[in-house]
Amino acid sequence: MGSPSKLNTKVKSALVQKYGDSANDIVSQLEALEDQPRNSALVRVLAARERDVALKIISDVVGAQQAVSETVSELQTADDVNLSNTRLAKHGGKGQFQCRSCKSWDTQFTEKQMRSGDEPSTLFVRCMAPGCRKRWTVNG
16 A cells, blocks of 8 residues: 555545535645544544545535535524514515615514613614625614
């Protein structure tokens, strides 16, 4: 067999070919840990003589990253549903407030009394434009 550094290079190039930019990020993180003896399992991945073993481990990591991304999008959808189902008075549609970030007029807001009754309510505004979802408050 070849030297460990040549094997590492082969493993790295195989990972990059198969997984693209995700593999670059993972390989960089593993290389940063290479000198730390506590992370010997990660070092073994870099020094693996069998490319398939390294690819399987990295495949699991990439799959976990994709699962996290899917979970985040599910939580954002649930947040949208919760916002829509709130029992507070809600006003929606265009023309109430303009988003400071994307300049869209598609906003929703809720009103809540945050301070004493003799002070004005606070408006919680949310941009509903796809890809923006910025939130801000307006004190009355």
